[in-house]
Amino acid sequence: xxxxxxxxxxxxxxxxxxxxxxxxxxxxxxxxxxxxxxxxxxxxxxxxxxxxxxxxxxxxxxxxxxxxxxxxxxxxxxxxxxxxxxxxxxxxxxxxxxxxxxxxxxxxxxxxxxxxxxxxxxxxxxxxxxxxxxxxxxxxxxxxxxxxxxxxxxxxxxxxxxxxxxxxxxxxxxxxxxxxxxxxxxxxxxxxxxxxxxxxxxxxxxxxxxxxxxxxxxxxxxxxxxxxxxxxxxxxxxxxxxxxxxxxxxxxxxxxxxxxxxxxxxxxxxxxxxxxxxxxxxxxxxxxxxxxxxxxxxxxxxxxxxxxxxxxxxxxxxxxxxxxxxxxxxxxxxxxxxxxxxxxxxxxxxxxxxxxxxxxxxxxxxxxxxxxxxxxxxxxxxxxxxxxxxxxxxxxxxxxxxxxxxxxxxxxxxxxxxxxxxxxxxxxxxxxxxxxxxxxxxxxxxxxxxxxxxxxxxxxxxxxxxxxxxxxxxxxxxxxxxxxxxxxxxxxxxxxxxxxxxxxxxxxxxxxxxxxxxxxxxxxxxxxxxxxxxxxxxxxxxxxxxxxxxxxxxxxxxxxxxxxxxxxxxxxxxxxxxxxxxxxxxxxxxxxxxxxxxxxxxxxxxxxxxxxxxxxxxxxxxxxxxxxxxxxxxx
Numbered sequence: 001x002x003x004x005x006x007x008x009x010x011x012x013x014x015x016x017x018x019x020x021x022x023x024x025x026x027x028x029x030x031x032x033x034x035x036x037x038x039x040x041x042x043x044x045x046x047x048x049x050x051x052x053x054x055x056x057x058x059x060x061x062x063x064x065x066x067x068x069x070x071x072x073x074x075x076x077x078x079x080x081x082x083x084x085x086x087x088x089x090x091x092x093x094x095x096x097x098x099x100x101x102x103x104x105x106x107x108x109x110x111x112x113x114x115x116x117x118x119x120x121x122x123x124x125x126x127x128x129x130x131x132x133x134x135x136x137x138x139x140x141x142x143x144x145x146x147x148x149x150x151x152x153x154x155x156x157x158x159x160x161x162x163x164x165x166x167x168x169x170x171x172x173x174x175x176x177x178x179x180x181x182x183x184x185x186x187x188x189x190x191x192x193x194x195x196x197x198x199x200x201x202x203x204x205x206x207x208x209x210x211x212x213x214x215x216x217x218x219x220x221x222x223x224x225x226x227x228x229x230x231x232x233x234x235x236x237x238x239x240x241x242x243x244x245x246x247x248x249x250x251x252x253x254x255x256x257x258x259x260x261x262x263x264x265x266x267x268x269x270x271x272x273x274x275x276x277x278x279x280x281x282x283x284x285x286x287x288x289x290x291x292x293x294x295x296x297x298x299x300x301x302x303x304x305x306x307x308x309x310x311x312x313x314x315x316x317x318x319x320x321x322x323x324x325x326x327x328x329x330x331x332x333x334x335x336x337x338x339x340x341x342x343x344x345x346x347x348x349x350x351x352x353x354x355x356x357x358x359x360x361x362x363x364x365x366x367x368x369x370x371x372x373x374x375x376x377x378x379x380x381x382x383x384x385x386x387x388x389x390x391x392x393x394x395x396x397x398x399x400x401x402x403x404x405x406x407x408x409x410x411x412x413x414x415x416x417x418x419x420x421x422x423x424x425x426x427x428x429x430x431x432x433x434x435x436x437x438x439x440x441x442x443x444x445x446x447x448x449x450x451x452x453x454x455x456x457x458x459x460x461x462x463x464x465x466x467x468x469x470x471x472x473x474x475x476x477x478x479x480x481x482x483x484x485x486x487x488x489x490x491x492x493x494x495x496x497x498x499x500x501x502x503x504x505x506x507x508x509x510x511x512x513x514x515x516x517x518x519x520x521x522x523x524x525x526x527x528x529x530x531x532x533x534x535x536x537x538x539x540x541x542x543x544x545x546x547x548x549x550x551x552x553x554x555x556x557x558x559x560x561x562x563x564x565x566x567x568x569x570x571x572x573x574x575x576x577x578x579x580x581x582x583x584x585x586x587x588x589x590x591x592x593x594x595x596x597x598x599x600x601x602x603x604x605x606x607x608x609x610x611x612x613x614x615x616x617x618x619x620x621x622x623x624x625x626x627x628x629x630x631x632x633x634x635x
Contacts, residue, residue, distance in 0.1 A: 019055030043344030044208035050369030072315035080438025225324035457596035459589030
């Protein structure tokens with residue numbers, strides 16, 4: 001992260017100076033806001049953290065709890081989610097604190113004695129090379145604390161408002177009011193309404209308020225689908241056990257049920273997802289009389305011949321699996337733009353075994369956050385907001401389909417058919433690894449995702465999929481780093497210009513592209529608002545083919561060193577060379593003779609791949625998304 005652009009100041013450089021606009025905002029709950037977020041779970045706080053990057057956008061977040069979540073709930077952090085946290089500067093903290101999942105062990109009934117279990121296999125948890133980031137396990141409460149801390153350190157100084165329940169949401173589609181969405185908030189203490197209410201009027205509202213979302217109900221949407229009639233208990237415990245794989249992620253199916261073991265951070269804590277049998281465990285399910293002791297007894301039944309002696313319970317719960325999905329994630333119609341959105345469990349629910357709930361919810365929020373930021377700041381067309389529901393509803397449908405199949409295979413018993421075959425389940429787990437790692441999402445062509453006419457220029461960076469980072473060396477200071485880590489969660493589009501063999505020499509494609517960026521027809525000038533830094537909307541990065549010691553910095557185009565801030569300081573961190581041990585051109589299938597331009601959305605998904613000299617095609621694509629500087633539209 002760069003800092004000191006506006007002048008050197010002592011103290012923590014990762015705490016931004018408060019935005020001057022904060023002085024004009026009232027303390028406490030305001031009457032109006034640009035965005036009101038309902039819910040402080042993973043989706044709500046990820047969205048709030050993204051919007052905190054734009055302090056000129058007045059964002060308010062409320063939650064019916066009395067305060068922050070302290071224990072329990074989700075714990076799996078997929079590789080893709082760690083990549084997202086890197087964009088917020090939070091990945092090191094997450095990785096340093098969490099448990100890293102390296103391998104998965106599979107246990108099934110012993111063919112010689114089906115009443116006992118044996119290990120049938122052990123495989124890598126994550127396929128080599130799909131991400132530079134690991135699969136981590138961190139308590140959801142800690143994840144949320146990272147995001148709140150990021151919000152507090154931002155120029156927005158954002159803090160949630162607790163003890164507020166969104167009881168009603170009304171949208172005025174007719175009057176043209178600046179804040180057309182009115183939300184009635186009930187004040188809540190110790191889980192009960194106090195009788196007091198407040199009202200906030202907003203330009204946009206986002207319901208991240210869980211599977212019983214009042215926001216969803218208010219806009220006439222419902223979760224559609226069926227429960228699977230399967231209940232699971234979850235225990236976070238400190239325990240003594242003779243089960244040998246207690247510190248490995250373990251998928252266990254015996255004649256007596258199924259358990260998913262998830263080692264937790266710290267070296268001692270472990271989570272048990274315990275399948276509850278409708279017959280043997282029916283009484284406690286019907287009477288809602290489950291206790292940690294009863295759940296531990298079920299775990300011991302399933303683990304035979306091994307046992308587990310629970311010494312301390314940190315958190316526990318019982319839940320029913322259900323795969324449910326909304327038909328759309330906003331209140332838009334063909335003739336009416338969206339004003340109210342839903343994200344996370346408010347629009348899709350599924351089992352916890354695949355570890356996707358928190359991860360997909362945060363991905364929902366990031367998809368929406370940069371779009372709201374661009375529209376409200378006047379750099380993007382309002383039509384951009386329609387792409388949120390289209391893109392994320394399709395992803396959620398894929399998740400529902402995957403979760404249904406995964407849950408069925410996980411719980412299959414001997415005698416159920418081929419689904420119970422150990423080798424088949426391990427093969428399925430391995431084949432679906434990209435999906436569970438969060439890197440299999442591919443958005444279909446739209447205004448923000450082009451068709452692949454020029455995909456052959458960068459075969460390893462598929463259009464519609466997340467920008468797969470690779471090692472590089474920063475030319476200015478010889479720093480080895482990952483190319484994708486140069487991007488922050490700042491709402492900017494990235495233009496990665498991969499040089500042809502001629503580099504920036506006269507007549508080279510990269511040289512011609514740089515000249516275009518410096519010309520009167522430049523898309524930088526076209527879309528960057530007056531007074532904003534030249535990389536605030538389009539952030540141009542160049543990747544050269546020679547090693548960093550063979551690059552003459554003085555010969556590089558000035559457009560690759562944009563002048564920023566009140567002192568007009570050049571940014572020296574825009575130019576890279578391949579890492580000698582892993583050449584990005586080879587890793588990502590970049591055409592060395594022609595080079596290419598890879599256009600990447602603010603949420604790190606590849607939007608387009610173009611020849612370096614396709615200047616008109618680039619502007620035509622960007623014109624469909626961005627607004628020209630000085631243009632005004634109603635939001």
